[in-house]
Every structure is written in C-alpha cells, then in structure tokens.
Amino acid sequence: MTIILVLAPISLGLALVGLGAFWWTVKSGQYDDPAGDASRILNDHSDDQPIP
Amino acid sequence: MTVVDQAELSGFLRRDRPGAAQLELLVRGARCAACMASIERGVAALPGVSAARFNLTTGKLSVIFSGERADPRDVIRTVEDLGYGATLFDPNTASAQADEEGRRLALALGVAGFGAGNVMMFSVPIWAGLFGQELEPATRTIMYWLSAIIATPCALYAGQTIFRSAWKSLRRGRANMDVPISVGVLLTLGVSFSETLQHGRHAYFDAAVMLLFLLLIGRWMDHQLRAKAASAARDLMALQAPIARRLDRAGVEHGVPVGEVRVDDLVVIAPGERTPVDGIVAEGASVVDNALITGETSPWPVSPGSPVHAGALNLDGRLIVRARAAVEDSALAAIARLMEAGAQSRSTYVRLADKAAAIYVPVVHGLALATFVGGWLLGLGPREALIRAAAVLIITCPCALGLAVPAVQIAASGRLFRKGILVKSGAALERLAEVNYVVLDKTGVLTTGRPELLGGLTPALADAAQLARASRHPLARSLVRAAGPGPVAAAARETAGQGVSGLVDGRPARLGRASFLGAEAASRGESEFWFGFDGEAPVRFAFADTLRADAAETIAALVKRGLDVEVLSGDTAGAVIRTCEAAGVAHYRSCLTPLDKAAAIDALKTGGRKVLMVGDGLNDAAALARASASMAPGAAMDASQNAADLVFEGEALMSVVDAIDIARAARARALENFGFSALYNLVAAPAAIIGLINPLISAIAMSGSSLVVTLNALRMNLEARR
Secondary structure (H helix, E strand, O other), X not given: OOXXXXXXXXXXXXXXXXXXXXXXXXXXXXXXXXXXXXXXXOOOOOOOOOOO | OOOOOOOEOHHHOEOOOOOEEEEEEEEEOOOOHHHHHHHHHHHHOOOOEEEEEEEOOOXXXXXXXXXXXXXXXXXXXXXXXXXXXXXXXXOOOOXXXXXXXHHXXXXXXXXXXXXXXXXXXXXXXXXXXXXXXXXXXXXXXXXXXXXXHHXXXXXXXXXXXXXXXXXXXXXXXXXXXXXXXXXXXXXXXXXHHHXXXXXXXXXXXXXXXXXXXXXXXXXXXXXXXXXXXXXXXXXXXXXXXXXXXXXXXXXXXXXXXXXXXXXXXXEEEOOOXXXXXXXXXXXXXXXXXXXXXXXXXXXXXXXXOOEEOOOOEEXXXXXXXXXXXXXXXXXXXXXXXXXXXXXXXXXXXXXXXXXXXXXXXXXXXXXXXXXXXXXXXXOOOHHHHHHHHHHHHHHOOOHHHHHXXXXXXXXXXXXXXXXXXXXXXXXXXXXXXXXXEEEEOHHHXXXXXXXXXXXXXXXXXXXXXHHHOOOOOHHHHXXXXXXXXXXXXXXXXXXXXXXXXXXXXXXXXXXXXXXXXXXXXXXXXXXXXXXXXXXXXXXXXXXXXXXXXOHHHHHHHHHHOOOEEEEEOOOOHHHXXXXXXXXXXXXXXXXXXXXXXHHHHHHHHHOOOOEEEEOOOHHHHHHHXXXXXXXXXXXXXXXXXXXXXXXXXXXXXXXXXXXXXXXXXXXXXXHHHHHHHHHHHHHHHHHHHOOOOOHHHHHHHHHHHHHHHHHHHXXXXXXXXX
C-alpha cells in the first residue's frame, strides 16, 4: 500500500500542472474570442503582429 | 452613411499612454476567417497603425496607433472599402477592458472542477471500503487526509463568491440561497475534519467540493447570459450614431462622442440625421420630425430661435444648433427622475429563486437542528447526531435549486436571441412571464415610425425615384423603397433643404419641397414631396406613418392569450383613433405627456395589474422604467433601450407575443424544476435523518438531481426545434 504515497503525489502534481495551465489560459484572455482563434489557425500570417 | 468625409474624429481616440492611442470599432458583416484576415491586414498597413486585432466573436476591432499621426477616418474608410460597416465606440462608455467577473467565475469553476475530479481518486477506494472490501482503518484515514488536503483549499477558493454573497445578505437581515450553501459547505468541512481526526467513516470532503462545482456551473451560465445581453445592448447603442458634429471657432466640423457636447457648443445636423442634444436653432431652417420625443407624427417647422429636442429627426435643411444642458430642460429632467424611481422599484422585485430560498432556508435549517437535538435526546450521542444533521444539510443542499432557474433562463434567452430579441437579465424574463396587461405606444410600435409613401405605384413615381436615388433625404429614401430598384437620374444635384434636380430620361426635372418646384404646399398633417419635369405641372407625393404589417395579428394574438391591451399615445386623438381601429385595439388614450404615461402605468399597477409596456420614444422612457416589464424596438431611442428589459430587432411586432410565450414557457420549466427539487428533498431528507446516507449515496443523489433539472431545462430547445 505504500506505493500510494508515491503515486498519489505524482498524479496530484500532474493535475496541478493542468490547473495551472487553465489558470494561465484564463488570465491571458484566451477565451475572449473563441470564434476568431478557431479561424486564425487557417491564416499563415496570423501571428505577424503583436496582440494589442 | 458616415460623417467620415466632413468631420475630424480624434475625439474617439483613447490615449492611455503618451505617443500611443487606441481606437475601438464595431464592424458589421464580418463573419469568416478571410474577412478577419483582410480587415486586420488592411488596417495594419495604414500609416501610424502599429497593430490591429479583430475579435470575430464580438465583432470588435481594436486598433493601436503609435506616434502622433492617428486618424480614425482612415480606419473607417479602409473597413468600408473592404465592404463592411464600421461604427466607432465612444471611448467613455465602451468597455474595452475584459470581463473581469467572468474570468473570476471561470477560475473558480476550474478550481472546483479540479478539486471535484481529483478528490475522487481517494473517494472511490473509500466507497469500496464502505461495502466491506479490503481497506484497513489506517489506510482509510490516510485517504481522508489526502481528500482533505485537496478539497479544503479548493472549496474555500471556489466558494468565495458564494460566501461573500451570503455574508452580504445576512448583514441585511435576509437569507438568500447562498446562506444554506455556505453553512452547508463550512459545516460539512468541519464535521469531516472531526470525523477524520476520530478515525470515523463519515467524512464528506468530496461532497463539499462537488456541491460547489455544480452550483458554480449555474452561476457561470447566469453570468454568460447577462454578459452576452449587455454586450449586444452596447453594440445596438453604438449603431445609434453616437457622433455629434461640433463646429469649432474656425467653423471646422469635428466628430465627437455625444457625451462630450457642452452647453453653448454649436452642432451641425444634416438632413436625415437626429439631433444629438437639446438645443436652440442658431442657423438654417428645416422641418423636424418629433415622433420619437412626443409621439406626434406631423412634422414641425423650425427656424433660428426655435428649440429642438434631442432625438428629433431633421427632415429638410442643414441646421446649426446651439446646445443647452439637458438638466435645464425641466421635462427631460422629470423623465430622468421618473426613470430612476422606476429602476429602484424594480430592484425590489423578488426573484423566483429567492422566493424559493425564503421557504427553503428556514425549513432545511430547522430540520437539521431538529435532527441534531432530537437525535441527541433519543440517545444517538452528540457525534452521531451532528453527523446526521450535517448529512441533512448536504443532501438537501440546493444543488438542483441553484441550477433550476439559470439553466432554464439560458435556454430561453438563447431561443429569444435566435428570434432577434435581446433579454437584459434573467429577472426580466421572470417579470415578463407574470404580465397580464399590455400597454403599447402608437408611433414606432403599432406603426413603423418612419414616413411611408401613401397611394399606389404611378408612372410619375418611377421617374421621381430616379432623382430620389441621388438623395439621402428620409422622404426620398422612402420613395425609393416604394419604387424598388431602378436607374439613377443623370447630372443629379442636391440643393440642401430644397430638393434634387437632374435629367430624367434626358429631360430636366426636379424633386423636393413645394417651393423648390413653385407649387402650393398642402398642409394636411402629412409630409409631402413634389416632383415635376420643367415646364409641366408638378405631382404631389404624400407620406405618412403606416401600421406595421403584423400589428392587427399581434393584437389578436395578445387578446387570445388573455391579456388586456391598451394604447397610450402622445399623438392627437384623430391619428390615434384611426390607427387603433385599423389594429383592432379597443382601449386607447391620446394626447398624453410623458408624465401622464408614467402616471397611467402607476395607476394600473396600484390596481393590481402587471403591466408590460412596449414603447420606443423618449416620451415612453419613464413609462418603460416604471412598468413591471418593458420592451423596446431596436430602432428606439437610447434612453428607451436603456429603460427596457427586452429589445427586439426587425420589423415584426409579433416579437412581443413570442417573448411572452417563451417567458411563460421558461417560468413553467423553472417551476417544474422546483417541483422536482422539492420531491427529491422530500425523499432525501428523511433518509438523512434516519441515518441511511453515506458519502457514496450523497454523491450520487447530488449529481443525479442536478443532471435532471439541467436536462429538463434543455427541453426548452427541443420544443423550439420541433
């Protein structure tokens, strides 16, 4: 059963990485324009200029 | 259509940092990846523009200028050349900043989801242990401690909004839905810690986080609904031409946001534009249409010295108006005061969910207390009694209640949105569902609110339309609408405030005011235009406000739903009687001032009626704010749209009936959901009291009941597709 003490922190750590990533996507406004971002991927020059 | 060519527009730039400026525009018609790319590329290539970003979801284009050369006109021209419509946002009102509350809720939802998901890693072995599987008490305690480490910080972070709202409500001496939730979550955490310390079996760490997760889904949906409606309402407002053309000392026109016009500024109003502010005519003579302000449909002549109201439509010549402060105008100030009072009376409306909470809170808390005291007295011991009391709070915790209303309202507002009707808030839908009396304005609601050509198609109409196509005058546009597509007159030249002259089929002809053609003006309360070939007798075209195509049908549908219908109009008795007879309205009152209208609404309300007011003019704004629920057409004045709960776009008055139907259906669904929640609690609470609940059963019951109310809410959309 001691293996739990190793595995549980590892899986929790991975989940925390996921939560951190979600946090970052929200804070950096990546849900502000879902329709536009879906289309931007089709455009070769989509990241030529800085985001205002 | 824009004032781009004449006016300088630097008043729309926002300068947060020196040397840089930002501009926000609403772009209409851009709906694809290619549109987005071409707009961004075109605008970014302009001199002085350092970046351009188009938001395809909201239709907003943000442009950043660097350096001193920043001209909004270039941007508008570029976007319009690409084939899209562009409107500037007033930098003082446009909310360029991101939706902070939405982000906070999304983060809380994410944290609660993380907690609810990961706590399962330890809850599932515990549940297995409950059924006598192999799980040592020491291992179980470790599992509980690990659950606590995940669940406690997640619950405390994610629950912040709920705890804060509960605290606020308690301080006002009331208990809203958030109070039992907060008490439930905190008590559950407390009991679970004490159980874990004593190596017991009844810790509910998973239930506390899951409860918050399910509730936050409801909160987030409610927020999305409000945010979407608010942003759509802002867009409508931007489309209402917020640009005022101000003259500087040198006589140069500057386009500025209406809010920046000060007392004694000179403002130019071209034919076809609305007066942005109250004022006195300083130069020019024209005829104005006051329909939106007073409800009166016959045009009103103005000359230097005459007062004009904000919202008056200039029909004829170029006017220069000296602005007066709105507060000095006692009528407008009175309307503003009435609107404020109306908004206050509305904020006392108790929402459906809060009504449910008012019954639910004392019952559940009483039950939990009785379980604790009763259990102890009956010899359960304080520990077991407390666990059962906590189980009552958790299992009856209003997961389903918290989702019951937002889920229905988001489905209903989605349906309304597809029909072109905007709802400003969930409470507005609830108030609309209770309405039993409908008050309509005449001008702009029963009627189209703009001049339509009287009489049928004549040969002269086709000729006149050739000249009319060269003009922006509202009567000329109406003439073109009646005549349909066709050729434009050659060598057309417009004389401001007079008319258009040009060659129709090679012969010189004129279209315009009676004096422009040397005819005798007929004054019969109608707007008129004259047309004639040089040397021939001119022909008269008369225009009047006409009934909306579906007005009679709408009235019949309202009456069929058991609603009383009345028309309150500021127009003269004759015009009101004619319109009401044509539309089939039996009750009507005419010649009402804005204050009379508001008083009439108040009288109806004290008589026990729940009034829906539909109106578009500034004269309706006070009545709209005071009615139980209110709707305004998309072509209405800013003030009226602000005061109205719902705004409908397009020509169909039938939208009013659709809105009432959907609001009533939503209310029925919400009540069904409450009924289901009550039934669920009726089974769950006794089970908790006699100690049948364990952590597994509470987890299943909680998510199960939430799922059922959400699916029931989604039935709103199924009905729409059928």
